[in-house]
Amino acid sequence: MPDTADPIPAAVAALVPRLREICGEDGVLTDTSQRRVYDSDGITHHREVPGVVVLPATAEQVAAVVGLCAGAGVPFVPRGAGTGLSGGALPHPEGVLLTTSRMRRIVEVDPDNECAVVEPGVTNLDVSRAAAPYGYYYAPDPSSQQVCSVGGNVAENSGGAHCLKYGFTVNHVRGLDVVTPDGALVRLGGKAPDAPGHDLIGAFIGSEGTLGVATRITVGLTRLPERTVTLLAAFTSMDAGGRAVGDIIAAGVLPSAIEMMDALAIEAAEAAVACDYPAGAAAVLIVELDGPAAEVEAELAEVTRLCAAAGSFETRTAADADERARIWKGRKSAFAAVGRISPAYIVQDGVVPRTALSEVLRRITELSEESGIRVANVFHAGDGNLHPLVLFDDAEPGAGERAEEVSGAILDLCVEHGGSITGEHGVGVDKACKMPRMYSPDDLATFDLFRRSLDPEGIANPYKLLPTPRLCGERPGVRTGVHPLVESGRAEQF
Secondary structure: OOOOOOOOOHHHHOOHHHHHHHHOHHHEEOOHHHHHOOOOOOOOOOOOOOOEEEOOOOHHHHHHHHHHHHHHOOOEEEEOOOOOOOOOOOOOOOOEEEEOOOOOOEEEEEHHHOEEEEOOOOEHHHHHHHHHHHOEEOOOEOOOOOOOEHHHHHHHOOOEOOHHHHOOHHHOEEEEEEEOOOOOEEEEEOOOOOOOOOOHHHHHOOOOOOOOEEEEEEEEOEEOOOEEEEEEEEEOOHHHHHHHHHHHHHOOOOOOEEEEEEHHHHHHHHHHHOOOOOOOOOEEEEEEEEEOHHHHHHHHHHHHHHHHHHOOOEEEEOOOHHHHHHHHHHHHOHHHHHHHOOOEEEEOOEEOOHHHHHHHHHHHHHHHHHHOOOEEEEEEHHHOEEEEEEEEOOOOOOHHHHHHHHHHHHHHHHHHOOOEOOOOOOOOOOOHHHHHHHOOHHHHHHHHHHHHHHOOOOOEOOOOOOOOHHHHOOOOOOOOOOOHHHHOOOOOOO
16 A cells, blocks of 8 residues: 555646656656655755656656656656765655666777766766776766766766866766756767867756756766875874875875865774774875876875975875775765764865865864864865864754754855855755855856756756745754654654
8 A cells, every 4th residue: 555644746646647658667656655765865954755756767768757847847856876965856845856877878988089978877986997998997086986876976066086186077078968858858069078169068067957867978088097106194283284285286296186084084984994094193184196107106205205294193105906995995984984973964065275274174173162063074185175074963952953053154164265165065955045155146147047048947956056035045954843744644754
């Protein structure tokens, strides 16, 4: 017997027979318990049960589903692997959640043109695995690369640890097959490194599903470097670590990655994966260098010297791939690891100039002390992309609200110091109300004008990215009391 605690809205229910014709019986999920599986992405303090979930397997099915939604005026929300951290894939309760996880074919690896063609459900890491036999890899590498999808990377313009040297998703996508909000299937770009005409690919990447759905992606591949070396340096203060970062860049060395973790993040990583970082470290830097062997050796000596001059009390250089993986294990697991030391947390994402790192980190420490809310810092130090983890106990009355205030204040700090409210996680529903901190009303109106030129009815991932009165009148947070729907008997709470 299907669970009807969250009934399907009438406008959506009317589409279900046709959706089943398009995607098959097993490609349309209507039962409440099934739909609840998709009620959030990786940021779980925003939840909505979707009206219906569809799982198309082909581009033609995606186009048919979107066309059906457009004809009925029903909103749709594209979703990849659900690992996003801004609520970008938060479902619409009166809409269709369009999930691309069944579209997992690597269509082609083309070493002659140094590219690969993949469907949106292919995981980021699988692209590199497919390219490795040809001597190539896919450079963007979000921490969730084992599970995040290329389609989601395109939607959010994901980066990762190595974006310092190699850039973000937008720097590696050459072509897109896209279903527009009216259901048309169009092709942008191709295998050539730079398509002629307007940069529609650049406009689509990072649009968070508000301009349509990518159904096939042509990504550029990067040749595997001759030599890769990973160094771990431990410091007695965050200031010393930050000074080392500035000195490395000022010396003209461009590592493929410079990552930093503070003592609280290290504590969490040790509890979760026993990464064995140096005891007593207030901060660790992970510096990775790659390129021609002779160049890497010279840069390694320079980075080691600069870290020592800045105050590192221990440095380690990985001797082989296994040791590299062990060094990276603590950093790659940091977000999930925080669950070992806190019942709940908010993952934030902001950017500051490198020169402002020390000042902003000190101010974050002050915010933490003033509020009584702990903050663990994990970030891409090389390009100033901060990922503060704001920790709280969701069973404590008011703790969620205080954590939201600290989280918002950190984003305000980033903007005040000439930075941004997002580096790679996107805006989604979580930070839409912060957009006016960065952009003028005219800027936002122009963004909306472009969005509406492709989606005049506003059915493609509504209420995301740009602020609306509905969003800006609400205060996101973790619900600690009984939900009104639970109280009325219309829903169950798990």
